[in-house]
């Protein structure tokens with residue numbers, strides 16, 4: 422059954438009184454990024470209001486693939502289990518040229534990984550899970566049928582004019598987040614423009630209900646006999662829904678090609694060619710053209726931009742929603758630190774710079790997949806066809822067919838990253854996302870857990886094979902240099918199981934790494950110390966606890982508290 426969103430009514434509210442303190446945070450847009458950010462802020466004790474012009478989450482599944490990293494973000498928001506129940510995990514894909522298989526790929530998946538590399542779930546359903554959670558969460562209100570007209574920067578707040586079914590209202594907010602999508606009203610009202618590239622090819626994207634005995638994997642056909650000259654992508658979603666994307670030719674009229682009749686005809690041809698005998702129904706469709714574009718900065722006064730309101734990336738390789746959830750994850754801890762006064766507002770410049778740099782990383786990857794999926798010129802099309810024709814004879818060419826499915830981005834050049842060097846020989850360098858990994862907690866009755874669950878929502882200091890007492894002292898010293906209220910969790914591993922079963926220490930977790938799996942996953946030497954940021958990036962790695970002092974500069978720079 423295709424997903425039908427719940428309808429939400431308008432709840433009356435008054436304009437902010439001019440003599441009262443402004444609301445801490447208003448988020449414009451109840452898409453997945455705005456909703457995830459609202460939950461992230463609320464979990465960190467920030468009062469937040471979401472304004473949405475519609476009366477429901479989006480209709481039509483739109484973005485469907487969530488990366489392992491996005492699942493980590495959703496876990497931090499407390500909805501990991503719901504997503505695990507409702508989504509379909511997958512690990513691999515196959516590409517075909519005409520009727521010949523030319524690539525079979527598997528996404529990285531190691532023993533000890535806590536989650537699948539990718540899951541599929543419709544965007545509408547993902548949004549509804551987040552809305553349901555917001556409704557059950559303190560500090561956080563979603564207001565439906567509230568269309569933001571414009572935002573005006575004032576001395577110590579932003580004025581947000583809102584059209585409601587009961588007339589217009591003005592809210593005053595210390596911080597406004599534009600998470601209102603590719604056609605952002607907030608961006609318009611501040612007269613800001615994105616710049617970048619638009620790609621030639623147009624794709625019809627459709628969801629069909631089809632009981633097909635095919636595995637959950639990504640399948641792509643280049644120039645299939647069913648639709649010569651086109652490229653077709655097939656993804657399985659939960660509840661027998663399939664996403665079919667196909668490229669239109671340069672002479673195809675999009676108006677004709679998006680009629681139900683034409684879509685049915687094209688999809689029928691392809692499914693028949695696959696040998697289908699099952700009936701299917703067309704549930705939803707849309708037309709897509711790929712863009713890579715971004716604002717120059719994601720911070721303008723007291724207005725911050727996230728997700729598609731800030732940047733666009735092509736769908737190929739599934740980076741759009743996944744990059745937006747990374748924005749939300751980073752903004753939740755940085756903005757909450759500023760709102761609580763445990764960091765100065767300059768931390769938000771770091772958010773803006775890091776996420777702009779992340780967009781560049783996504784585009785560098787996405788551009789390669791996009792040129793392959795929608796070659797813009799005759800030259801590119803010829804090259805692509807040659808690669809596809811030769812791929813089975815020259816396997817090295819298969820790398821060009823690989824869609825480079827989305828993975829988490831790094832912040833190696835961020836001012837929050839300590840000690841990154843260009844020629845780092847390690848696989849995990851400062852600024853990189855630290856992968857979640859299964860761990861064995863030793864104290865208080867041994868149990869299996871995950872690194873993310875144990876490090877918690879704050880800064881974490883992970884010392885490999887070190888004395889827990891020495892770590893606890895260093896963690897206390899680091900905490901003392903930070904603003905009151907900044908949490909720091911210590912995690913000490915040991916290779917000797919006997920040693921970690923000693924007495925529990927305050928705010929320090931003892932991990933049994935006698936099998937050395939965590940050390941291997943982190944590419945770490947024994948004695949090394951990792952400092953991990955709240956959203957999971959490696960702030961720095963140090964040869965031993967004595968070198969942890971190098972974090973002091975960082976503590977002085979951004980994490981000592983500042984003006985609200």
Ligand SMILES: O=C(O)CCc1cccc(O)c1
Pocket residue numbers: 483484485486626639654656664666736737738739824
């Ligand atoms: O697998 C791909 O490269 C694209 C999958 C995708 C993602 C989002 C929307 C859509 O129609 C297809």
